[in-house]
Amino acid sequence: MKPGLQKLPKRKWYHKRFWIKPYLSHSKTFGAITEPLPKEYLLVSTILNQGSTYKCTAYSACAIQESQHAIQFDPDDFYYHEGITAGQQSDTGYDLKTVMKTGVNYGFKPLDPSKGRAKDFKEGGYFQVDGSGDNFDNVKSALWLAKDEKKTIESGTDWRDNWILAPQGIIPDEKGNIVGGHAVKICGWKEINGIDYIALQNSYGNRVGDSGLFYFDRTTFNSCFGEYGLFIWRTQFEQEQIKTVNVIVNKISALLSIISSQSQLYQLKIALLKTMAIVQKTTLLKKFCSAIKDYEGYFIGSRSYRNCNPGNIKCSQPFEKSLAHELGAIGQDADNFAKFKNFDAGFQALKDFVTLACMNKLKAYKNVSILEFFNIYAPSSDNNNPNSYASYVAKKVGLDIKDKMSVLL
DSSP: OOOOOOOOHHHOOEEETSSSSSSHHHHHHHHHOSSSSSSSSOOOOOOBBBTTTSSSSHHHHHHHHHHHHHBOHHHHHHHHHHHHHHHHHOSSOOOOHHHHHHHHHHOOBSSSGEEEEEGOOOOEEEEEOOOOHHHHHHHHHHHHTTTTOOOOOOEEEEEETTTGGOGGBBBBOOOOOEEEEEEEEEEEEEEETEEEEEEESSBBTTTTTTEEEEEEEHHHHHSSSSSSSSSEEEOHHHHHHHHHHHHHHHHHHHHHOOOSHHHHHHHHHHHHHHHHHHHHHHHHHHHHHHHHHHHTTTTSSSSHHTTTTTTTOOOSSGGGGGHHHHHTOOOTTTTEEEEESSSHHHHHHHHHHHHHHHTTTTTTTTTBBBBHHHHHHHHGGGTHHHHHHHHOOOOOOHTTTTBBGGGGG
């Protein structure tokens, strides 16, 4: 058991009161969730064992990716590229910002070459989870908001020598001799004997803790986690929001520099209204597709999960000429359901499919209502209930089953 996590570098000042390039805070951007949460929420992947190496940052990062994509990744390869990101190879580990940058710039290499290359599993960006408020609550909020894409949190703490022997993995307090900085995957939370705990997945094998998991109550977690940072990969929806905000900011900047009349001020208002309309429509389309994913039963072990196909899109034959192939499918299963390289690719294919239907680009779906869409998408001849399906999805997005699909665009 060796420490392999370094503390984040101190950020430089450009003014005595403000930071240069502060981390983008998830808690400050999205706030805390208000809906009631389940007593247990865990996203546990294969329990890895880093052995006597210093590679905890790579092992925890690869465990996080496995939860998202349901395939295993190469921690040795990722650790090597952490060194490239840092500018030098290290025998004592890296800080978490280096981990996140490596995921964005390089990606994650699957252990099975047939699953793709590292660049196929690049992340789009990341948030700092710790920020305003209670970090125990910040972690739960970030995990819950990212549950659709099964994203978990990269963090670390000063690991104590006696924690490894904690009965049932429950850490009683922060006492003990500090071994050093150690990176972990925060995989959810669990209520044990009426007490709420944050759950972390370690990389010391499954013979320690609760089969590799360890639990921290609110007081101990808030005391022990934060110094090394808490980070989460951005979801696809958050990426879209950030892109939209950038568009707004750029338009404001461009227009403010030339505004000299009421007419130009009016043009600014119109530009902002158009941009916000795009945000609203993008959100509606994503909610529609997320409702399809939920109705199809996307969960660990399901067909849609194994195929990275949240919409259970089927392939026509021959596969090479099918729409699913055009949408990015890399294969099909024995029942002709499409297979995609990861969740993001599968969810994007579903969004593209629905978009084509809304735009009347698919012959069978021209000018259809929501109910008519599901009569074709999930026909009763395949043992589906199109009316129930349409009602479920329409209710999720605040529409009526008689509404035209074009309202999503």
